[in-house]
Amino acid sequence: MYFYLDVVMSLSNVFVRSTFGVEVRQPFNEPYLATSLQNLWGRRWNLIVSETLHSTIYKPIRYKVGMPRWVAVVTVFVVSGLMHELLYYYIVRAIPTWEFMWFFVIHGVCLALEIELKKAYEKRWQLQLAASTLLTTTFTATTTLWFLFPPMLRTLA
Template sequence: MHLILSDIFAAHLRTFNGNDILYMQKHNKFRYFIVFFSGVTFMTALFNFCGQMLQLAYAITIGQGSYSPDDWRLMMNYPVLANSLEDIWSKRWHRVFRVAWISCAFKPIYYLLRERTRHIPSFKYIALGTATFAVFLASGIMHEYLVLCNAGWAIYRKQYAGDQLIFFGMHGMLVVSEKVLEQALKHSVPRSIRTSLVIQLLRHLYVVAVAFWTLPWFMTSFAPWGFDKLPFVTPIGDKTIELLSVNTFFRQYCGSCLQ
């Protein structure tokens, strides 16, 4: 099922080139939101399919045929359902990398600060916030390097330098702010209100709004790579392209690469 979903949304993304993405960022926010949703759904389905294939290979080769679903987690736990930015980055997005980021960025900063401020109990929260932000900073640096390798130094320095650091830095500050606000409201707002359906819906809308608002800083650097190069694995992708081509309603939400 994940592979079929991946090909369906990849088909939609393949109709857009880099210029389409950059134009929509400025002039057509609604179509840009549709591309944003397609991109997140495509990545979710693709990563989960790859994870399931790795689980199958492990069960056959190392597990000698034994398999327990409770022992495995989705690589991306449907980030579109998140109700906070912390929920996205800590529990739903790229979960396979979480251990690496904690080990390489979070723990060294946290334990370094705690070692120097252990005599001040309140500094524990400062250490937690700083270590959390360090993870986002490290991720921003890694993505800056990816953009640099793809674009080359001259283009990177002129057009893209700093975009990934801005994106991940903003998310890092917002995640820390969420934790501060959560602690401030924890004892002053009843749990029944904090967990109510209305509040959960508002939190979800907040996550979508922030992700959509900050996406241009991330997407501008990667849009020139070209979605039109995304591969198909099943016939569903080609069939989806055919459907998009002949349907007038769907065509208006596709890019210029659709023939």
């Protein structure tokens, strides 16, 4: 999925640059090299949306409302899940199955857990880079196959 999106975004960038002379910021930063969910969602996948959700959802919930960090993280992923369900509905006009929502809720809960565990253990326990990259990629690929591909494949059928 990443390679498809990367090609589409790169071609779009070529079009915009050649037509308007403007460089469009690339939304991905080699997500297949992510060493954790925090690294994937915060620094590698869909950076423009990530920054938008951080400033419009995370910061107000965390700092203005004063909720714990994990609540703000999970809320961001719930909002993202709802947005993906809505986008999918508008594109294919299919009744929501909430699989997109589950994908984002699971990732939000796991990311919140990861952040809290990192904070609790600090540098006392760290995985090797190769192991953390493999675990992150495997988790992301598995949840993508379970929750994101089935509704898209049903649409094609």
